[in-house]
């Protein structure tokens with residue numbers, strides 16, 4: 257039953273992105289998610305939470321305040337600088353306008369556990385919640401047109417069944433009222449970057465994204481789960497800007513406390 261509810265919520269939450277036809281046919285002036293769709297998602301989440309009370313994303317305690325972390329774990333979740341400074345040069349090589357990250361992540365942290373839970377299990381409620389929290393960093397000034405999640409390669413998507421950045425982007429969309437657009441493709445499977453040097457990572461990530469039609473003139477909010485070196489976000493932003501995007505701002509749930517470390 258729980259699986260069915262989560263799967264239903266997953267389908268609702270990903271109705272555009274998961275439709276292969278919409279990937280090529282979606283227009284960027286498509287209207288934001290409707291109120292009825294938002295209500296349906298909220299109702300499904302509430303029903304799921306009622307029938308199956310949550311546990312903390314990082315331990316077995318009950319979470320506090322309607323979130324996904326218990327009080328002890330919440331106390332171990334350090335907030336990152338609201339806007340990643342330009343001293344992280346590789347992040348901004350592409351022309352990325354800004355990068356906002358909600359939390360720091362490091363081995364053993366509750367944030368790392370939450371991201372892992374999103375990545376390796378069907379947990380769209382948690383992903384959407386993370387996106388909603390991160391969206392609080394974005395000023396609602398009307399300077400953005402669309403949310404673009406960082407894509408994963410088709411083979412990875414088939415293996416995992418979903419793209420965690422899309423699920424997080426859906427939560428961002430709920431908060432900001434902007435459409436989620438699958439404007440990026442990842443034609444080459446990513447290579448594990450663990451243990452690679454920063455320069456090697458940049459080479460591996462080069463040209464691994466291509467932007468679809470319709471991005472010209474669009475002010476994009478590029479969304480990912482975690483920023484480690486910024487190389488992936490940088491490549492994705494470059495592809496969007498080369499395709500004519502008016503601007504690209506970055507948003508991630510977490511950033512590595514030590515950029516450049518594995």
Ligand SMILES: [Zn+2]
Nearest residue numbers: 312315326329
């Ligand atoms: Zn906990």
